[in-house]
Amino acid sequence: MLAYILRSLMQGLVVMLAVAFIAFSMFRFVGDPVVNMLGQEATLQDRAELTQRLGLNDPVPLQFARFVADAARGDFGISYRQGRKVSALILERLPATVELAVLSAIFAFVTGIAFGVYAAIRRDGWIANLVMSVSLIGVSLPTFLIGIGLIYVFAVELRWLPSFGRGDTVQIGWWSTGLLTTSGLKSLVMPVLTLGFLQLTLVMRLVRSEMLEVMRADFIRFARARGIPERRIEFRHALRNTMIPVITIAGVQLGGVIAFAIVTETVFQWPGLGALFVNAVQFVDVPVMSAYLLFVAFVFVLTSLLVDIVYVALDPRLRGGVLVPVK
Amino acid sequence: MTQPVLSVQDLTVEFVTRRGTLRALDKVSFDIARGEVLGVVGESGAGKSVTGSAIIGLIDPPGRIAGGEVVLSGERVDHLPPEQMRRVRGKRIGMIFQDPLTSLNPLYRVGEQLIETIQTHTDLNAADARKRAIALLDEVGIPAPDRRIDGYPHEFSGGMRQRVVIALALCAEPEFIIADEPTTALDVSVQAQIIALIKRLCKERGTSVMLVTHDMGVIAETADRVAVMYAGRVAEIGPVREVIKQPLHPYTQGLMGAIPSIEGDASRLVQIPGAMPRLSSIPKGCAFNPRCSKVFDRCRVDRPELIDVGGHQVACHLYDKAQAPAGKTEIAA
Ligand SMILES: Nc1ncnc2c1ncn2[C@@H]1O[C@H](COP(=O)(O)OP(=O)(O)OP(=O)(O)O)[C@@H](O)[C@H]1O
Numbered sequence: 001m002l003a004y005i006l007r008s009l010m011q012g013l014v015v016m017l018a019v020a021f022i023a024f025s026m027f028r029f030v031g032d033p034v035v036n037m038l039g040q041e042a043t044l045q046d047r048a049e050l051t052q053r054l055g056l057n058d059p060v061p062l063q064f065a066r067f068v069a070d071a072a073r074g075d076f077g078i079s080y081r082q083g084r085k086v087s088a089l090i091l092e093r094l095p096a097t098v099e100l101a102v103l104s105a106i107f108a109f110v111t112g113i114a115f116g117v118y119a120a121i122r123r124d125g126w127i128a129n130l131v132m133s134v135s136l137i138g139v140s141l142p143t144f145l146i147g148i149g150l151i152y153v154f155a156v157e158l159r160w161l162p163s164f165g166r167g168d169t170v171q172i173g174w175w176s177t178g179l180l181t182t183s184g185l186k187s188l189v190m191p192v193l194t195l196g197f198l199q200l201t202l203v204m205r206l207v208r209s210e211m212l213e214v215m216r217a218d219f220i221r222f223a224r225a226r227g228i229p230e231r232r233i234e235f236r237h238a239l240r241n242t243m244i245p246v247i248t249i250a251g252v253q254l255g256g257v258i259a260f261a262i263v264t265e266t267v268f269q270w271p272g273l274g275a276l277f278v279n280a281v282q283f284v285d286v287p288v289m290s291a292y293l294l295f296v297a298f299v300f301v302l303t304s305l306l307v308d309i310v311y312v313a314l315d316p317r318l319r320g321g322v323l324v325p326v327k
Numbered sequence: 328m329t330q331p332v333l334s335v336q337d338l339t340v341e342f343v344t345r346r347g348t349l350r351a352l353d354k355v356s357f358d359i360a361r362g363e364v365l366g367v368v369g370e371s372g373a374g375k376s377v378t379g380s381a382i383i384g385l386i387d388p389p390g391r392i393a394g395g396e397v398v399l400s401g402e403r404v405d406h407l408p409p410e411q412m413r414r415v416r417g418k419r420i421g422m423i424f425q426d427p428l429t430s431l432n433p434l435y436r437v438g439e440q441l442i443e444t445i446q447t448h449t450d451l452n453a454a455d456a457r458k459r460a461i462a463l464l465d466e467v468g469i470p471a472p473d474r475r476i477d478g479y480p481h482e483f484s485g486g487m488r489q490r491v492v493i494a495l496a497l498c499a500e501p502e503f504i505i506a507d508e509p510t511t512a513l514d515v516s517v518q519a520q521i522i523a524l525i526k527r528l529c530k531e532r533g534t535s536v537m538l539v540t541h542d543m544g545v546i547a548e549t550a551d552r553v554a555v556m557y558a559g560r561v562a563e564i565g566p567v568r569e570v571i572k573q574p575l576h577p578y579t580q581g582l583m584g585a586i587p588s589i590e591g592d593a594s595r596l597v598q599i600p601g602a603m604p605r606l607s608s609i610p611k612g613c614a615f616n617p618r619c620s621k622v623f624d625r626c627r628v629d630r631p632e633l634i635d636v637g638g639h640q641v642a643c644h645l646y647d648k649a650q651a652p653a654g655k656t657e658i659a660a
């Protein structure tokens with residue numbers, strides 16, 4: 001089991017290094033950092049000095065090693081445009097995105113699993129069919145359309161919810177939370193629904209099909225032959241087996257929630273990392289872009305590591321027996 | 328005569344498919360007495376598993392019992408409401424499936440699965456149910472059962488898993504168990520042990536068994552009576568020794584001709600020329616008529632019913648005194 005976790009840690013590390021290399025390359029291929037920092041009018045001498053100071057004359061592998069070492073310590077350099085430390089910018093924006101993404105993921109998972117299980121158990125019922133049809137719309141509708149639709153109904157027409165921003169936030173240490181104020185919570189509703197909806201439909205369809213598959217397994221048939229009540233078969237025997245494949249795919253989806261946050265944050269003018277990144281792209285603010293890239297990769301690696309751990313918790317076959325098989 | 332533990336009368340099972348209604352079982356009838364082991368043989372697709380599923384009320388959806396009845400110790404069980412039928416399953420009828428590797432839920436300890444089943448059918452509390460589970464594991468021959476009970480299925484070998492499955496099937500002391508090819512998926516070296524185990528446990532408890540197998544050697548050793556199935560019908564049924572020594576139905580004769588007389592090493596059923604008809608094209612009259620060497624006119628028109636012939640029953644016109652071309656055996660009264 002430890003070996004298994006270690007292996008996924010190693011894999012995560014390799015992925016991070018590969019992404020770090022891409023992030024590092026951006027500095028060389030997207031614009032010229034010296035020009036970016038000093039502007040077009042700087043003297044040749046100033047440029048040479050800065051080039052030297054930034055270590056741009058060193059061999060590339062050394063520069064990369066330095067980049068990785070800095071990034072590992074959370075140092076992503078200075079934003080070209082804002083002149084502030086990128087790490088500070090990210091920390092400032094992080095709470096907004098994390099709260100949005102985590103709530104969306106919880107929303108998507110809880111409702112997705114519930115609907116999926118329902119659709120599998122009552123697979124011929126009209127509610128199940130309705131849910132499936134609606135989910136098909138969810139899969140095919142682009143995120144921004146859902147967001148705009150929600151804004152139109154709940155902000156413009158009904159005026160129940162704010163159409164943009166985070167509302168009032170409360171500062172807890174460096175973390176700013178929107179979860180403790182009414183306006184903060186109200187502001188979260190539509191972005192969470194928008195960001196979570198696609199994942200919800202995907203999770204739901206996945207849960208349904210996996211569960212239908214599991215319900216055909218021999219051990220389900222045997223459980224029935226033993227007289228185990230149907231509810232218990234569905235929620236104990238089938239659901240847990242369903243969750244194993246669901247967790248893997250859903251884990252990847254979770255990473256996707258962060259990535260998709262860009263669109264949602266743009267639609268709702270949500271002051272999170274996605275919005276920071278979109279701004280950075282407009283101004284070719286390479287340090288911010290590369291830090292964001294590393295951040296997204298880190299989230300993916302972290303979720304897949306979490307998935308691996310949950311996997312081990314769910315599936316005793318991966319735990320390596322305490323007992324040796326007897327013949 | 329005492330009441331049979333299981334009595335199946337004219338059981339008919341149909342699968343409604345897009346290509347029409349397929350009759351997987353056609354008026355199957357047999358009885359199993361208390362403590363008796365009935366062996367069931369027949370080619371693949373003869374309807375052996377469907378018979379078991381129908382008895383225990385677990386036919387897969389497009390299928391349904393279209394006629395006949397299943398009577399368990401005098402009580403009809405084929406039309407019980409689902410919840411009542413569930414209480415019969417596991418409690419009064421146990422079932423052992425073919426593949427122990429897939430019969431157990433991989434995510435739960437064998438103890439959890441045993442205790443769950445025990446508690447479903449009895450009022451035992453968790454501690455007592457656990458004791459009972461350990462005792463059962465011991466009884467089915469699992470070494471160190473007090474430790475093994477906390478093992479997961481994947482920590483057991485195939486033979487050991489089948490022992491766990493047997494413990495699960497027997498844990499509520501059912502009066503009748505269905506063992507559908509319980510050793511087919513196992514290593515040859517453990518097959519005999521598993522059969523011996525089933526036989527011993529059922530003898531001790533007076534449990535009746537319907538034992539489906541392709542292995543005539545197993546039937547000869549284990550069963551009291553044997554039913555030969557063909558195309559969803561019972562072709563012949565009777566005491567094992569008689570059916571093996573003196574098979575009456577031409578199909579059974581073909582099957583028995585394929586058994587080597589001494590060593591049991593190649594005792595699997597060997598195919599008779601031709602193939603069993605598909606369910607969609609079962610011939611009129613006797614289902615065996617296209618392959619039968621003794622076929623005559625009536626076989627293509629009338630379906631033969633089971634008739635008593637010298638201690639066992641056979642469904643073949645050759646033994647119908649009134650109509651057969653040349654009287655062979657007298658009909659037992
Ligand atoms: N779900 C189903 N839908 C349609 N036909 C079915 C279904 N289940 C079984 N059958 C048909 O019923 C017939 C009997 O099948 P059954 O499984 O009882 O055979 P069997 O005697 O157990 O064979 P085997 O030795 O291969 O286990 C077969 O022709 C099969 O095609």
Ligand code: SF4
Nearest residue numbers: 613616619626643644
């Ligand atoms: S009824 Fe006719 S076809 Fe069928 S087994 Fe007997 S002789 Fe053969």
Ligand SMILES: [Mg+2]
Nearest residue numbers: 375376377507
């Ligand atoms: Mg079968």
